[in-house]
Amino acid sequence: MSHPQPVTLHRIATNGIEANVAVAGTGPAVVLLHGFPYTWRLWSRVIGPLSASHRVIAPDLRGFGGSTRAADGYDAGTLAADVDGILDALGEPSAAVVGIDAGTPVAFLLTLRRPDRVRRLVVMESLLGTLPGAEEFLAPGPPWWFGFHAVPGLAETVLAGHETEYLDWFLAAGTRGRGVPPDVREAFLAAYTGRDALRCAFSYYRALPESARQIDEATARARLTVPTLAIGAHPVGRSLERQLRPVTDDLTGHLIPDCGHIIPLDRPRELLEILTPFLAAPVEQPASD
Template sequence: MTRGGTVTEQVRTRTNGIELNVATAGAGPPVVLLHGFPHTWRVWSEIIGPLSGGHRVLAPDLRGFGDSEASGEGLDAGTLATDIEGLLGGESATVVALDAGVPVAFLLALRRPDLVRRLVLVEGTLGTLPGAEDFLAGGPPWWFGFHAVPGLAETVLAGHEAEYVGWFYDQGTRGRGVRPDVREAFGRAYARPGALGRTLGFYRALPRTGSQLAEAASRTRLTVPTTAIGAAPVGRALEQQLRPLCEDLTGLVVPDCGHIVPLDRPAALLEALSL
């Protein structure tokens, strides 16, 4: 159940050799919602209900995250994009991605534009592609290095996973916080044995993801209508990365909004989607 009483069903779907947990609601043209770190499908809790009034919403837990099959392997963006390609089963959809989901959705749209009617990328970056130099001038956020060292973060944080991921929700909403039920669900998901370490596979696969992004961007332009949505801290960095790669790009920044846009300013995100 999501905000407003919308019934959200969770189903198991096998794709690309792995079983994904997918939250679904509504009927109509499909909308796929891809979360980031440290999230699960519940990062979309505030917008699934409104979207489901006219769309079939599919919000998967990415492989290794939440209730999807436990795996710390294959968390490079290319493999995750193939997972979502299988989830779509040949049907085209609007694809909305946040944070770590951004490079996944970007690669999916480059590889299979026939499956993506519209691409909406929220508060993420595309590796070291040109355009984000100002954002990355001081180096990547501190946790990128912490998470990249195999075995370190999950060992240091053992028994404190909920508190750790909770810090990101506070920072990502500029201190406003998230609904208690959503926060508790995130905490439970990441406190499961091995859960945090599995999701950190995303950071440990970043060199491979970076190579995939650079290669794809050198060969193909993004032809699907694309919207880049920034807030704090990414701002227009993603838009600037996308500008030379897109044939149809709209960029906007949500004012007074933290990184986790769908939880901090869901109404603004829904307005930007205009589905």
């Protein structure tokens, strides 16, 4: 029986930036893509178990954590190219890709653009642009912070000096009040303190219209053909699964009960129970003539 492997951090040049990338284990590659307000440490409770049978690759996305605080490039397409370059640098021709929150559109676009490279896709707790299926979730209006974060220069000016209070609200709401482990909380707070760190985080929201356009264009040209798993919790539920259903050939949906938005920290055991067999299943090869 293989055991969890130690995590090592790597500085990897990709697509005009340097990415901070956590790597652990050997075997088939699996890429883990975080969202806001997290870093690669979002995956702290699942990297160990996954590394017993996979090479786990968990980058800080552009502008987040230890990666370059770039001036631009926060649209999902550019972020997908960043990940593509990380796989090149690590010598991985293919990988399973897992995304949550802001990492979901990145994982989705990478898979649509590079179906030769992505063996399996897992997406969680996010929406994919304006694809149909999320009408019920959006009926009361989008989450309040989307508009606040989208105004250029506003949120980072207002929040500088109050990052702890602001992030703690998201960490409590995303775990239904249970909170995240203290060491992970401290890592998140360190990563999101200061106006420039906040600017990078909010640049993702400012790029959402461009990301939505990229998603519309990609789904107009191609379907998701790789095995895909959509995992929901509170508050997104099955909205992402409903968006994916019309554009995906092989889709499985799961809903984790009594689980907040921050699935990998709130319910890591339940996530692993779903994720591990999905990642381990062989991909069927087309029959040869």
